[in-house]
Amino acid sequence: MFAHIVLLVTVCAFVSSSEPECSRFHYEEKTLEKMIKTEIYVDKIKSETENMQQKMSDKLDGIQKAWKKTERELKDAIEDNKKAVQEIKEEIDVSTTQIPVVAFQSYFLKEITVENGQTLIFTKTVYDKGLGYNNGTGVYTTPVSGAYLFSVQLCIQVDKFVYVEIVHEDVTIMKVRLVDEGKTYHSCSTVTGVAVLNKGERVWVKSRLSSTGENIWRSPNSVWNSFSGVLINKSD
Incomplete structure (x- = not known):
């Protein structure tokens, strides 16, 4: 009978000593820890992605603004050139009409x-x-x-x-x-x-x-x- 008791105590002690490593609570804790780390990593990737998207959007806006400015300047240059050509043509017409046939x-x-x-x-x-x-x-x-x-x-x-x-x-x-x-x-x-x-x-x-x-x-x-x-x- 005493031997049975010693064996039982030994088994219980063994089970008790190995419970922190094998118990369901330990597994859930590790899983939760991994999930938290994963969530933090995902949030970081998401933040970096958003920052990159914002930078790309800002650059695209800058390119669009620069193109619109260049387009306006090009149109202005074309209009100025047309005006200059017209003024020269008018001067030539005026000078031609001002010279009589003598x-x-x-x-x-x-x-x-x-x-x-x-x-x-x-x-x-x-x-x-x-x-x-x-x-x-x-x-x-x-x-x-x-x-x-x-x-x-x-x-x-x-x-x-x-x-x-x-x-x-x-x-x-x-x-x-x-x-x-x-x-x-x-x-x-x-x-x-x-x-x-x-x-x-x-x-x-x-x-x-x-x-x-x-x-x-x-x-x-x-x-x-x-x-x-x-x-x-x-x-x-």
Whole structure:
């Protein structure tokens, strides 16, 4: 009987001593601990994910705002470019319409013997837009203020010469020596000059020095001795 009692006590003590490791309460405690750790980890992952999503959303908002700003700036630049092109076009249109057609050309020199200091008179007018040339006096009167281009062509007799000037109000625009030294052909030469003139100023061609006798070759069917001019820009 005593042996049975000792055995029973021993078994109970063994069961009692191993209960903390094997009992249902210990398992539930460990499980709860794991669940709590898992929940904390999940909350951490969730928080980090939310932070990352927020950062990505902020970056996306920034990109969208930057694109909208760039789009507005691009539209503004396109509009500014259109306005600039339109302004340039309007300036060109205005400048074009402000320049009137002013030009003349006359030929057939009245005298074939040009003397020193003589005004050269070209008697046949081809056109005169602006009505400035007088083919009776050889003088051109500017109808508007601006920059003018004048041109004179003379054909010189063989072995003769003429010094001529384009002048306005006795001020020289251009001077040149025309000569034929070939002793075979009557050579023709052209001289041009540019001047900025006021309305009403006079321009003509003058001989400064020349050889004696007939020194101009006149053959209207073959060549022209001529005087012409054109307004190239109107003054304000």
